[in-house]
Amino acid sequence: MRARWIIAAIVLLPLLAATGYGIAAQYPLIDKLENAPPRSAFSRKLIADGARLAAIGGCHLCHTAPDGADFAGNRPIPTPFGTIYSTNITPAPGSGIGQWSEAAFARAMRAGISRTGRHQFPAFPYPHFARLSDADLHALYAFLMTRRPVETTQLPNRLLFPLNQRWLMTFWNILFFHPASSRRDPRHDAEWNRGAYLVAGLGHCGDCHTPRNLFGAEESGRKFAGGRGEGWTGPALPAAPTPWSTAQLFHYLRHGWDQTHGAAAGPMQAVAAGLGQADPADVRAIAAYLSSREPRTALPRGHSGNAEPAAGNRLGAALFAGACARCHAGGAPMLPPHGIDLRLSTAIAAADPRDAILTVLGGIRQPDGRAGPYMPGFADSFSDRQMAALLSFVRARYGGGPAWRGLASRVRALRQGRGQS
Amino acid sequence: MITLTVNGRTHRLEIEPATPLLYVLRGELGQNGAKFGCGFGECGACTVIVDGEPVFSCLLPAIAAAGRKITTVEGLGTPAKPSPLQAAFIAEQAAQCGYCTAGMITRAQALIDRNPSPSESEIRAWMEPNLCRCGTYLRIIRAVRRLAEAWAKAHPGAPEEASR
């Protein structure tokens, strides 16, 4: 995977260099503020609105390191080009954004250009944030400028040459960054339109749910056809073995699980945790918009739990009976969505076993010991061969599509990759 | 017929392949160490070491354990001759009721086996799956650190682990 990117860059580099270096420097520095605006510069309501919007944007997620101060950056973000460390967005004057005027903030959000005129990498989703309304930007600014300032030492990104050259972003932007402000679709109501705006903009759902091209840009023609996030599949939206109603999707986005679709896993868990703090009306709007979309890739509805397709896989059947059945077979004592009926699981229905493998390996647990969906990981319990037998049993019995191929080697590869990110 | 190797002894057992190892250990082999706590993989009371990894025996079908090296708390030492880690648990009084203790020891042993001198934060992260209701977490960390420090003392050249 990584090799492809490097080749692409090497092919492109001379081309871009020939086009000229000069264009890169066209963004001026925006004067720094003498002092960060005081809390009193913003109304309480504005700050609270900003907080609820930031929860949709997931600012905290990327800009807070594990065990680090809130919004103080330095969280490693794995990308195909290497590791990027997020920046400090507290109002610390030195290492944070304390000297950023609202204009500088708005330019960074919408154009990916920092206050000093430097390019940002699109790991920061400015191509999405470009759609943000002035009002929402204003609230976000108010929220961020009233966080606790924390000075930090920015960790240097670890990107492969030549991808660490920021000026290259000029060309990337020319090729792939076509900012468009959201236009209202008169065929739909205000809620739907708000949802469409949040999904395309602040929520930057396409980051994980839209496939990317060779250059890491979302493929414009294949919006929400399924992508990749932190090693997990971002399934096509809104594909699932059973259709999503607005209410179901709302519940899922707010709580990280839904009775009829299961629990969020992987990076989606944190996204849902954030949406739990967002304005419920906004989350409902997101749910209304997404559930109204025609699924691009319909996932086949699972079997009826009929054992026949799995017959012959005695090992898989025994492993399922001993390890999974107490929660995933009928009469499970646990609460929803514990022990979700696997016929409803998107991961089991998916053509690619990636998410199913990752979930069985690592399980699902809530951060900070909160109540919520739980599943133990089985990485240490099962060998690759056993894992493959178990998954092919589950796929045959509960999944709708054709058998997954090469499971043991997929398990081995994902097991090894797991430790890294 | 399933063949299990527990604490170095091989047992041939006429059991359902799906039977969780926990019940095989307690029911067929008469062991006490691994405990039933939840049966959901949520508490770690049933932890045993399988091929060097700490595993919830309540969710490990016997068939999956066949042919692998299983170590339970009984395999580490005896009440009369406790292993170094078991002795450290006694010395630190790292238990109250002791129901969680065997699972704590097996999980900690798997850590010590791969890293003889873990730091406090490594111990905390490693032990996270196991629950104790009596509030003995800090004493458990001390018991493991006791071993870690003894090891570091005996190996002065080895890279010193940051303690916390």
Added chain:
Amino acid sequence: MSAVSPSRRAVLAGGGALVIGFSLHRSAVAQDAAAPAELPGDLAKEPLLDAWLRIGGGGDITVFTGKAELGQGLKTALVQLAAEELVVAPEMVRLITADTALTPNEGYTAGSHSMQDSGTAIRNAAAQARRLLVARAAGLLQLPAAKLQAKGGTVVAADGRRLGYGELVGNDLLHVKAAPQSTFIAAKRRRLIGEDVPRIDLPAKVAGGAAFVQDLRLPNMVHGRVVLPPAYSARLRSVDTAAASRLPGVLKIVEDGSRLAVIAETEPQAIRAMATLAASANWDEAPDLPDPANLFETLAALPAETVPVHDGPGDMPSGANVLEARYRRAYQMHGAIGPSCAIGLFDGDALTVWTHSQGVYPLRAALAQLCGLPLAKIRCIHREGAGCYGHNGADDAAADAALLAMALPARPVRVQWMREQEHTWEPYGSAMLVHVRGAVDALQHIVAWDYTVRSSAHATRPGGAGNLMPAWHRARPIAQPAPQPLPLPEGGGDRNAVPLYAIPRLRVMYDFIPAMPLRASALRGLGAYMNIFAIESFVDELAKAAGAGAIDFRLAHLADPRAKAVINTAAARFGWEGFFRAEGHGRGFAFARYKNLAAYLGLAVEVAVDHESGGVRLVRATAAVDAGEAINPDGIKNQIEGGILQAASWTLYESVRFDRSRILSRDWSSYPIMRFSQAPDAVEVHVLDQPGQPFLGTGEAAQGPIAAAIANAIADAVGVRMRDIPITPEQVKAAIGV
């Protein structure tokens, strides 16, 4: 069976001296005859020395306690006491704990009473036995007793002659009533008291010995499992037992009203049959639980009996600075790591039950009623279970085992609950409400205090069978008797409701709610947890209003030097004065004397509050405890440390979830408790030893103070006062705002 339990015969066979003196019924008789009240500890209940201590012809020593090991280190402490006073090595002492056939009736192991009641009795009995042994040796050797010394199981004369305890004891030496006074081993000759003797129960627990009731394996034992109704209100409408009864290994299906159970040869077979049976059962249930969104409004509206706890003027003097506050606490569970378990064996005539109940004698009485057997035909033997400190499912599981044993005579039936059964059916610690008004004057004195605490019962332990849950579900049910408030001075919901501070105008009331929206009973500390939380939070609020410091304000209202000592020690060791307040961090203090008559505890903590999430982390805690004479200081530390962690978990994370009909907290993911990553960095406990002073119960001393200290530290860190337990991130975040 002798492999797992010292049968009465085995115990008696060893001691020629004792066979005559002891009979099963004697304890009960002795109890009826009013014993001289001045005897120390539970000698008052059971004055005969050989009820506590027996020495066999071979010199073997057996000590009996009616109390049970709950993980508090009781066994070790009792052996220390007996071995000290008998001047023998601890290994020479065999200890028999709660067993209705063998040990004195000491009621419940609860309320941090064990050392006070049983420890005191055993120490005195051992000291008096030593005196008797020496006196008899003096007679035999024709020497004055002063020339003799007890040592290592013998009485030695200066000339080297020695007589073993076994030779001396004869058949009646210890079959005498205790004297009110004892002479203890002099302080300078002590080897064991005050020492950190390693726990005698740990070697088995760390190495897979048979340490718990869950580990008992009796010959021919079979396995029972119960199917419990899905809700309190659920009644069985129909069930199809056919499928379950055809499963391999199934020996018996019990259907008795709404009570369903199975017995099978092996445990996995029993579990499978249980699941099959459960799947075929249909229930009628009613939405009769309170709306969780309005739980406290519901509790406030329920009829209550008002118990005056401290009757005084409740009005606030004019001119003083008056504050008012309300505190609330959610339902919280014991949540032992091992679900309840028991084994029953009915031989066609008599019933034996191995149980981790905290009261084998009261359980025996309840089982007699439940099973229709005379008391004399039932024996309850305590075996350890998973720790939880309180009335959990232990007694109910014992009732299950008894009923199943009666259904399948001659085979020991082991019953263990499933995790979700323990979570949903154990009796919880009651939700509580406190309303308090207080006034401070310009001199920084509390001048008035008017306090009302409201809760359901804190004790519904078996007394009769109606408190055993399985009794409710039978075809001929026994209803739960109306709960009663526990009497003072220890109290239930009003435990520790009276502040220890000197307050001129003081009124304390207890609104006891006879109804129990959720099943409730004794959870470690009972009402003390909530009352100390409220009192010690409100004292900080008053101190702040008066402009006084938390430590000085408390000291100024206390006269007892021991109270002051724990406060001063905790503050000094914590570094209260020089505390560096890092961003988001704060310090908090609390003090209490448990039940106002047991151990004193001063406690300082540091917390960190995350501004964005509202999450609170207990960073460190420093406690000073005065538990009277310290038998095993490390044991006391472990109790306090464990109490701090457990109650910090209650305070920050725990509340029972439910909907209008069912309990929703069914496992650890729906009822999370503290894990390793949330444990504090450090907990320090300083034991202020008081040699020669009576033992003061310690086991529950930390529960209330830690809750208040955390809330006080949050107030110090971010300036908001949290009055609802648990103190969730959502609440803290809402209070501190964006």
